[in-house]
Each structure stands twice: as C-alpha cells, then as structure tokens.
Amino acid sequence: MSRSTTEDVLKSPAPSAELVRSPRRLSVAEQQWIDSTLTPALAKSPERPIGADTGTNRNLDGTARFTTISGVPVDRLYTPADLPADWNEHTDKYLGQPGHAPYTRGIHATGYRGKLWTMRQFSGFATPEETNQRYKYLLQQGGSGLSVAFDLPTLMGYDSDHVNSEGEVGKCGVAIDSLEDMEILFSGIDLEKTTVSMTINSPASVLWAMYLVVAEQQGADWKKISGTLQNDILKEYIAQKEYIYPPAPSMRLVIDTFEFGSLFTPRFNPISISGYHIREAGATALQELAFTIYDGVEYVEWAVRRGLDVDDFAPRLSFFFNSHNDFFEEIAKFRASRKIWYRLMTDRFHAKQARSQLMRFHTQTAGVSLTAQQLMNNIARVAIQALAAVLGGTQSLHTDSYDEALALPTEEAARIALRTQQILAYESGVAQTVDPLGGSYFVENLTLKMEQGAFEYFDKLDAMGGMVRAIEQGFPQKELAESSYQYARAVEAKGKIIVGVNDFVVEETPQQILYIDESVRESQTEKLKRLRARRSQADVTRTLKALREAAAREPQAEKGKISGANTMPYILDCVRAYATVGEICEALRDVYGTYEESSWT
C-alpha cells in the first residue's frame, strides 16, 4: 500500500473549518475591481432573484438574495479572501493530496484513472424470476454491479401471504419470502465475481443469511464475495420509517452483523450508512451530511461498547449519499464528508489503520427531484446530479430513470440512466483528472462551511446523548419536517423554480409506465404453500427456537471469536431449514417487540 503510516497521519491533524475568514479581508486588486467595475455594473443593471420576487429572496437592504436549494446564501464571487488566512501555508492540512489524509481530494491517489466508479443500478420488482431477468440484462448492458430493491412486505418482515402484505407484494421491489426465492434471484449469476448491494434494513441479517447460503451453494468462498448490506436502521427511524423492532435491539442486530462480517466475510460491507433517505425525506444538504455521519458515530460507539476493536470493523463501514440538483453544494458535501469522517475516526475513535479512517461511499441521484411533469426533463436533472457525484469522488453510482416519479422504471428508462453514467465516464473527460474542482475558491469555501456546520450539529447531538436519544426526542424528524415544509412553501411561492412544475408548464398525455398487478402475490403465495408442505417443519421449529433463545441473551465479544449470542449463525440455520422471512422476523418480534413512533407533523 502506498498510503501513509499511522504516525504520518497523526502528525498532520486536519484543522477544523472554523478558520474561514470573517469579515473578508480584500486584496487591493479585489477592492479596485469593486470600485471600478462591480459598483458601476450594479448601478446599471441590479441583480435580480432567480424565480419570483417573493420578498424572502431579498436582503434587508433590498438587494437580491441567492441561495442554494438548501436555502444557504451564496455570494456573487469567491476569491482568496473566502479561504482561511493560512490556506496557502497549510493547504496540505486543509486539503491533503488524493489518497492521503484528510482525504478531501478523494481516497484514491489516481482518482478514476485506475478504476472507474462502479455503475450500480438499483433494481427489483415483481417476482424473483422477473428480477433475475432484469439483472442479467443490466449486466449485459455494461452495469458493473447489482443492487437489490425488495418489496415492502420483505422490508417489513412479512411473507407475501400475510394479511398486511395485501396490495404491496412485488410493487416497490422484488418479493423474497424464503431461501428458495433468493436461489431464483441469483440463478446464473456468479456471486464470487459480481458485487451485490442489498437495500434491506430491519430484516437485513435474514436476507444477508439467505444471500450467504446461495453463495455457498454456488461454491463461492465467503472470504472472496463482496457487496454491501444497507442495514442502516437509524436512518429508518429518522426518515424512511421502515423499522420493525425498537432502537436498542435493532442496534444489537446491526452490531451482530459487524462482528460476524469482520470474522467471516472480510470483503463484504455489513452496512451502508445512508443519507440518501434522510435527504429524500426533506433534509437540507447539510442535515443529510451531519445526520448521516453522526449515525456512523453511533454505530461505532455501540460496536466499541460490545467490545469490538474499531480497526476490526471500521474498514468495512460504507456510506451512501444523495446527489441533488444544486451542483456545487453537492460536490462540497461529498468532499467534506471524507474529511469529517477522517477527523472523527482519528480524533474521536483513535482508529489506527488508514482503511478505518477513509470514507467510501455510494451515491444515488435524487429521486425526490424528479418530476412527473415533462418526464424527459429528468434525464437532464439526473445527468447534472451524476456529474456532481463523480466530481465529488463517489465510489459507485446509481442514476435514476426518468420515469421514477411515476413508477418503477421501464427497461428503456433504466437503460438511458445507465447510458448517462457511461457518457460521463467515457465521453465527458471528467474522469481523467483527480478532484478537478479542488482549489476552486467557491467549492473550497462551501466544503469548509459544510464541515463546520456538521460539527455544530454533532455538538448538539452529543449533548442530547447520541442519535438513538435524539431520535426518541424526535429531533432529526422535526428538523426534516421543517426543512421540507420550507422548501414546499418556496416552490409554492415560485421563489424556487422547478421546470415543468411551477413554471414552463405544458399540457401532457399520460406516459407508458411499468405496471405491476396483483398476480405477484398469487404466485408467491402458491410458492409458499408448496414450500411449507415440502420442508421439514421440525427443523424450522427447532432453528427458530434456538434463534429466539440467542436473541434474548446479551452478546459479548471475545477476541477472534464470535459472541455466543450473536444472532447471525442462528439465522443462517433458520434460513438453511427454509424458514421464511416472515417466520424469522416473527421470532425476533416475539423477543424484542415492535416500535411505534410518536407522530410529529
């Protein structure tokens, strides 16, 4: 490895961002420019807000106010006066070099020149048979990894034939009830060669166990398979709300996967700490950044409390961000995220390995930014968002399909989304230079402000006693509800323009979409009936009972050995006996109960 030694890293601590100058100290040249050029220009043609003049986009003195999509004021021009006073002297500390602490410029010394980002398209719908066909199509078209979308019953730990599953089977993703479905899902796909990401949270360990058993059946080596489990329960309580159990036992299940993964699947990421959903639920760019990274802090705290060594699991922690429309704000968010994580892992957790200190992340373009009006406009939005992710140094990328404001994507829409990434990678030239915006006064200023803002949120969250406590008090939920309402109001007043929605509107006819009917529930129910008749009921009962007992005990880590009460080996036994997702989750519900949030509006 060409990376720095630990000593090196510790010798050059990253300075905090509080050094951004205020007030600005102008150079003689800038002052002259203001007097001779800018002032007359403003007198001749004053600046005007973009969008309707709502009053909220005017400053107190009446001048136009320009803001990012998150409502953060943006200045006309950025110059050296917007960087810390010692920027030139300590550029190495603020920025570092690519592949070197504090990783602002990226985690690879050569950027994308050695390896492009992974083009990983999130996909899943209807039956495992149909999704398997879509996966093969995506791989044929040059996709470089898979990403599984599960349907709501699977996400909530119900079988397809459960009463609560009515109307939901196969609608938002693929329906998986048992190991049998997972076998079908990956039939003909070599799991040792394909990296697979799975968007599953509350029942993550169950679906992961199914995946591991399918890999085993294929003869794949667990030490070699790689992929990512989303498994981020904290953002479920904050944003997406697909939780089953209360926070404490949920956190325990997550830490069980960290421990299991560090011993048996060294190349698999047991978690993808996700800001994506937090952003979709209405957060600003800064809130997404701060809450996500602080979720990471919470997981590390819980794992360390279990007795795990930070350097045993931290190298496999991965992150997942949203890329929204505001181009430079997004790039700043991505760049700041790596530096913030580096500071936390070194200063707060004293991680020694470089792999523990660097943040790797996946990005998805912002589904929430897509409009149901003039669908094709979404192709342009996605391209801009994808470009921001690439300039921000993402490790992998999902580009949304233009029709996703209406339904799951058609095959054609999914192909155009993938082609957008390929055009960026192969035609635009942006992958040829590492961190090409590094040194831009504007981008560096925004990056430093993101960092500073995130640490301010961390102080608040620390004072609340951590993220689980903050969630119980409704703090992040309320912050999101407020931001999303403010944004909706700004759009309503046309202070923010959404092309085709509140301006530039045309009359349209309905588009062709992917339509999923109720037949998926029928075929999954039929399959479940046959499975329950075929399998050994005694094995199912025995393995579920053992799982319940383990789940009720408190796990304690021992060096180099898995905790006796770690649930993963027990879940694997249940899966091998063809117990269903619903049955396994029901066993855990028996032990842990379920969670209901107080509703904040």
Added chain:
Amino acid sequence: MTSDPNVKPEHEFPIRVLVAKPGLDGHDRGAKVIARALRDAGMEVIYTGLRQTPEMIVNASIQEDVQCIGLSILSGAHNAIVPRLMALLKERSADDILVVLGGTIPAQDIDFLKQQGVAAIFGPGTPLETTVEFIRENVKPRGVPA
C-alpha cells in the same frame, strides 16, 4: 342557514381533516407537508401516523368527526386499500366524508379509484393550494343532512 345571531355561520367552523398513511410504506414527507399546509390554511388536521389499516382510519374519522380524509399512498397498494376503506365508510354510514388521495397513482388506475368514490387524486407536483382549495370547496357543510 339560520338567522339566529347566536349561531355561528358555517364558514366560521374550521374544516376537520384526517391525514392518513395506510399500507406498509413509511415515506411520510408528503403526508406531513400536506398536513401542515392544511393547518396553515385554517383547517383542523389530525395525522394518524404510519401503517394504519382501513379499519383504523375509518374509526378515527368517525371518532374525530372529520369532513375529509386525505390518504397518502406511494407504494402501489391503492387498488387494495381504497375499495376496502370506501366499503367500510359506507357500512358505517360515513360516506358523506370527502375522500381525497395523494401519491404516485398510475393514470390507468384513476377511473377505478374515482368509481370507488375518491373525489380527487393529487399526483406529484400538485400545488399545495390546489389541494387546499379542493377540500374547502367540496366538503359537506356541518349539520346539513347529506
């Protein structure tokens, strides 16, 4: 309308709305934004929270004496949920309650849902004001026989 000066005219009673999120989906941004917009428009809003069955929604609507139910469904489960909810309202003689639906509803399902009795469907990008106005103009006045 009465001419008794002690009886408040109809429009002075705020409209009561139940905003509900049925089904397994947890994406509640839209439901929360609309709840707040209706409240800002002077209505009294009860938000049910997540994963309410049609039975729970109908019970709450009757207990809370609402004039409008606003459903938020983004998961594609509308064709299963809406008919059950409408049948229950009828059973409980509460079908004078205005039912509106917001979310990602495919164009081909709209006729079916309207036949079931949904008064309006508000897709992505609908201005808040459109929803507010529709409810204001279409709820049944209180105390007037249906």
